[in-house]
Amino acid sequence: MNIVQVSAELAPWSKTGGLGDVCGALPRALVQRGHRVVTVSPRYKAYDGAWDTGVRARVHLFGYTHEVAYYHLERDGVHHLFVDHPSYRRPGIYGDDNGVYGDNLFRFALLCRAALEAPLRVPIDGAVLGEDVLFHANDWHTGLLPVFLEANYRSVGRYPTSPAVLAIHNAGHHGAFDAHEFAGLDVSTRWWNACDMGGRLNCLKAGVVLAAKLVTVSPTYARQLCIDHGHGLEGLFSHRARDLWGILNGIGEEWNPATDKHLETNFTADDLSGKHAAKAALQREVGLPVRPDVPLFGLVSRLDHQKGIELVMGAAPWLLRQDVQFVMLGSGGAAYEDFVRRLAREFPSRARGIVGFSEPLAHRIEAGADAFLMPSRFEPCGLNQLYSMRYGTVPIVHATGGLADTVPTWEPGNGTGTGWAFRDFSVDAFIQALAFALQTFREHPEAWRRIQDNGMRRDFGWHRAAELYEALYVAAYGR
Ligand code: ADP
Numbered sequence: 001m002n003i004v005q006v007s008a009e010l011a012p013w014s015k016t017g018g019l020g021d022v023c024g025a026l027p028r029a030l031v032q033r034g035h036r037v038v039t040v041s042p043r044y045k046a047y048d049g050a051w052d053t054g055v056r057a058r059v060h061l062f063g064y065t066h067e068v069a070y071y072h073l074e075r076d077g078v079h080h081l082f083v084d085h086p087s088y089r090r091p092g093i094y095g096d097d098n099g100v101y102g103d104n105l106f107r108f109a110l111l112c113r114a115a116l117e118a119p120l121r122v123p124i125d126g127a128v129l130g131e132d133v134l135f136h137a138n139d140w141h142t143g144l145l146p147v148f149l150e151a152n153y154r155s156v157g158r159y160p161t162s163p164a165v166l167a168i169h170n171a172g173h174h175g176a177f178d179a180h181e182f183a184g185l186d187v188s189t190r191w192w193n194a195c196d197m198g199g200r201l202n203c204l205k206a207g208v209v210l211a212a213k214l215v216t217v218s219p220t221y222a223r224q225l226c227i228d229h230g231h232g233l234e235g236l237f238s239h240r241a242r243d244l245w246g247i248l249n250g251i252g253e254e255w256n257p258a259t260d261k262h263l264e265t266n267f268t269a270d271d272l273s274g275k276h277a278a279k280a281a282l283q284r285e286v287g288l289p290v291r292p293d294v295p296l297f298g299l300v301s302r303l304d305h306q307k308g309i310e311l312v313m314g315a316a317p318w319l320l321r322q323d324v325q326f327v328m329l330g331s332g333g334a335a336y337e338d339f340v341r342r343l344a345r346e347f348p349s350r351a352r353g354i355v356g357f358s359e360p361l362a363h364r365i366e367a368g369a370d371a372f373l374m375p376s377r378f379e380p381c382g383l384n385q386l387y388s389m390r391y392g393t394v395p396i397v398h399a400t401g402g403l404a405d406t407v408p409t410w411e412p413g414n415g416t417g418t419g420w421a422f423r424d425f426s427v428d429a430f431i432q433a434l435a436f437a438l439q440t441f442r443e444h445p446e447a448w449r450r451i452q453d454n455g456m457r458r459d460f461g462w463h464r465a466a467e468l469y470e471a472l473y474v475a476a477y478g479r
């Protein structure tokens with residue numbers, strides 16, 4: 001199959017969260033299954049090794065004709081196309097210190113249009129892909145791709161068999177804009193109904209209506225989208241439930257404790273000495289007392305309403321009265337960032353809070369912590385709990401979405417489980433899970449070792465997900 005994956009983020013070149021990681025990793029796994037995969041994402045800045053193909057496309061949007069250029073880089077068999085346009089070359093992906101960019105609808109509509117032109121114009125291995133490709137769009141940023149596919153191409157006989165699949169990584173963001181912006185998309189008004197939600201132009205909804213198949217990143221979140229986590233689109237998701245698949249994300253090879261280049265000491269499930277060294281190194285790096293015996297809790301997160309930081313705020317005074325250490329890394333909402341800084345000031349010998357985005361430190365927290373906190377309010381899949389398990393770091397999570405699907409609670413009776421998943425979204429339930437974890441760490445080291453081992457031996461490779469995506473694409477062609 002020829003697969004064109006379109007996304008606003010693509011790790012390692014652009015990333016604010018798991019969307020980037022997934023869009024970077026899935027294509028590699030699909031290539032290993034024999035598919036040709038081309039990614040299309042914005043060229044936010046110059047990327048080493050990505051060369052101007054010389055190919056240009058002109059598209060009409062918001063009353064003007066805009067020219068985009070395509071830069072190309074091949075890595076691990078995947079062809080990456082970076083769309084160049086002045087509106088992408090800014091400090092942030094979606095916004096900066098002054099807020100979200102006012103022209104995001106234009107920027108991402110342009111991405112969709114550029115992606116739809118790419119197979120017709122850009123030579124890949126010496127020839128253009130042509131009109132038989134599968135488009136795999138991701139989240140609201142590319143929700144309009146199925147609209148443009150129908151309106152600008154299919155209606156005039158182009159791409160006659162090419163389906164579009166929409167992957168929903170987070171239904172909390174719709175990309176909703178004033179209705180009058182619709183005129184700027186330069187498509188016939190017969191497509192307004194698909195885009196209209198409550199009188200506004202809604203990019204995610206348009207994609208959900210028009211994509212041949214829908215996929216989200218865990219089976220539980222696929223069900224929740226239809227019931228109570230669809231952010232107003234529950235009815236539509238239920239209507240399309242048969243086309244909505246739930247496929248758990250995998251994790252990429254850059255998150256492997258045996259080879260992680262951000263660590264001074266690597267380790268495996270058979271020998272955790274490198275993990276013990278990573279804990280000491282983390283304690284030194286953030287300036288906490290170097291003590292192997294103290295339980296070290298870690299948190300790496302976008303500081304967003306989704307992530308349940310309120311529960312961390314509620315439980316932290318209780319947690320930090322104990323003999324524990326807590327290292328937080330995150331950025332996002334101002335009130336959450338204040339909390340992260342304040343906690344470190346209030347508990348100088350126990351807590352450290354780093355406000356910012358640091359890939360190396362995220363790896364070192366995953367490696368050095370004993371336990372990882374992820375009390376998300378909702379979580380489509382979640383990657384950090386997967387990284388944690390792979391690094392022998394015991395996740396303590398709210399049982400929602402992908403967290404419920406991937407973290408079975410420790411059962412001392414039969415020795416199963418990889419962490420703790422609490423059911424009620426409440427500070428009390430969170431504290432209870434933390435208390436179980438603390439007690440197990442302190443009083444039952446052999447059980448703790450078993451929990452670590454259970455997690456480290458799980459297989460979260462991308463190959464299984466890739467097989468399911470392949471089946472999804474086949475189903476999309478059949479529709
Ligand atoms: P989401 O995509 O909702 O943010 P995921 O758990 O799927 O949640 O993925 C988050 C990804 O972003 C992980 O790779 C995580 O390590 C990374 N991440 C989040 N915040 C930071 C940060 N402040 N610094 C470095 N990496 C971060």
Ligand code: GLC
Pocket residue numbers: 017018019022169170217249379380381382383402
């Ligand atoms: C989203 C979700 C997260 C998921 C990630 C990758 O950002 O919030 O749960 O793991 O996308 O699919």
